Amino acid sequence: MKCPYCTNLNTRVVDSRPGKIEFEVRRRRECQDCKQRFTTYERVEQAPVMIIKKDGRREAFDREKVLRGIQKACEKRAISVNLIEEMVDLIEQELRESNEREVSAKIVGEKIIQALKKIDDVAYVRFASVYREFKDIADFIQELKGLLPRECRSVEFDHLVDGVVDKVVDERADKADDRS
Numbered sequence: 456m457k458c459p460y461c462t463n464l465n466t467r468v469v470d471s472r473p474g475k476i477e478f479e480v481r482r483r484r485e486c487q488d489c490k491q492r493f494t495t496y497e498r499v500e501q502a503p504v505m506i507i508k509k510d511g512r513r514e515a516f517d518r519e520k521v522l523r524g525i526q527k528a529c530e531k532r533a534i535s536v537n538l539i540e541e542m543v544d545l546i547e548q549e550l551r552e553s554n555e556r557e558v559s560a561k562i563v564g565e566k567i568i569q570a571l572k573k574i575d576d577v578a579y580v581r582f583a584s585v586y587r588e589f590k591d592i593a594d595f596i597q598e599l600k601g602l603l604p605r606e607c608r609s610v611e612f613d614h615l616v617d618g619v620v621d622k623v624v625d626e627r628a629d630k631a632d633d634r635s
């Protein structure tokens with residue numbers, strides 16, 4: 456820290472105490488050259504990370520909102536409140552550390568999806584199905600298929616999935632026919 460009197464760079468902290476506001480430290484420094492004393496304040500930078508919504512509007516990152524979304528997905532699952540809090544902490548920390556002032560809501564959503572994927576399959580699918588707005592059952596099944604261990608993704612399963620998808624497609628085609 457430069458001395459404000461003589462601009463010498465060699466200054467020494469002689470006292471350090473909490474400031475009047477939270478996350479602030481007040482320091483008394485002494486210039487090693489001219490011996491003048493001066494005060495500096497150190498604060499935690501807490502500029503909000505702005506979230507860019509789908510329609511382009513910006514809003515400050517809302518921790519509570521993320522927490523509620525995850526809680527909802529984890530409803531009636533064996534997931535502790537602490538674990539959910541940790542997930543939110545990690546997501547918030549990642550956003551702050553990315554040093555981006557603006558982050559698209561999509562990135563936040565994907566971070567939540569990835570975090571849930573590691574913890575609970577049901578919570579993950581619940582969140583992903585709402586968030587990614589699966590267009591149809593085929594999308595949804597693709598997602599479920601990805602959850603299976605490789606050795607379980609047998610030919611039969613593929614066959615079954617294809618069968619279901621074909622059926623859905625057929626039903627849709629039928630409905631379209633009925634309408635025409």
Ligand SMILES: [Zn+2]
Nearest residue numbers: 458461486489
């Ligand atoms: Zn000085």
